[in-house]
Amino acid sequence: MPELPEVEAARRVAERVARGRRIVDVWCADDPIVFERVPAARWRRALLGRRVRAVRRHGKHLWFELDRRPWPCMHFGMTGGFHTPGRGTLWLVAHGKKGPGLAWPPRFVKLILKFDDGGELAFADARRLGRARLRLDPAAEPPISLLGFDAWRGLPPLASFKALVTARSSPMKALLLDQSFAAGVGNWIADEVLYQARIDPRRRAGTLTGDEIRRLRTALARVIAVSVRARNDSDRYPRTWLFHDRWGKNPKAYTARREKIRHDTIGGRTTAWVPSVQR
Secondary structure: OOOHHHHHHHHHHHHHHHOOOEEEEEEEOOOOOOOOOOOHHHHHHHHOOOEEEEEEEEOOEEEEEEOOOOEEEEEOOOOOEEEEOOOEEOOOHHHOOOOOOOOOOOOOEEEEEEEOOOOEEEEEOOOOOOEEEEEOOHHHOOOHHHOOEEOOOOOOOHHHHHHHHHOOOOEHHHHHHOOOOEEOOOHHHHHHHHHHHOOOOOOEHHHOOHHHHHHHHHHHHHHHHHHHHOOOOHHHOOOOOHHHHOHHHOOOOEOOOOOEOEEEEEOOEEEEEOOOOOO
């Protein structure tokens, strides 16, 4: 599933293509699942002729600020994303070794916007687990209003962060994946943060010491900042990161530091961690 750094990269692509430009044509698939039973004609009426003022993001959700409401909101689900002609889309872990390709319009396209300068932006989703919604005020309405702090731009001060953590009793892996706690954290980021913070993913949140919470906050900020700065290019992540060796449930997996990696199911998700480091 696209995590915060991937969605932020998509936001930047969309803003580059759409910001300040008027939508001159809209093609919308008749897909009651992705569009939650809102007819294609309704989407076309809402978007056609509107000028894009900005593209915003909170966690894994993003939305377009137009010069008239309602505004379109997107969640990419497992394999959704934005495409532009000739550039394809962002590479996701879910794509495996085969990228999304450069065909236009892309396969499994759900929405295509054309702009007054000739630019185009498409939203495609092969597995139909993404969602496209129309909202009058996205940040103040569900599902975005139900989210916790944005894990990159909205990280609370240490004292507030500590209060949020100690108020919970769930295992740390489950807490980091809880979007009502920290919006934007997904499976690999949670594993990386806990590894770098040296915290056992099975630990109950309320048992963490002040020093552990400080390490957790620092690791969360660092992991996301590095990934965003690298534009989600994992080849640019530090070689010492767990990320490079965590995949595939390999029983013989080791980190770059020759630490044995273990795989367990915690909080309903496959979890890679290093018992010799994480306590």
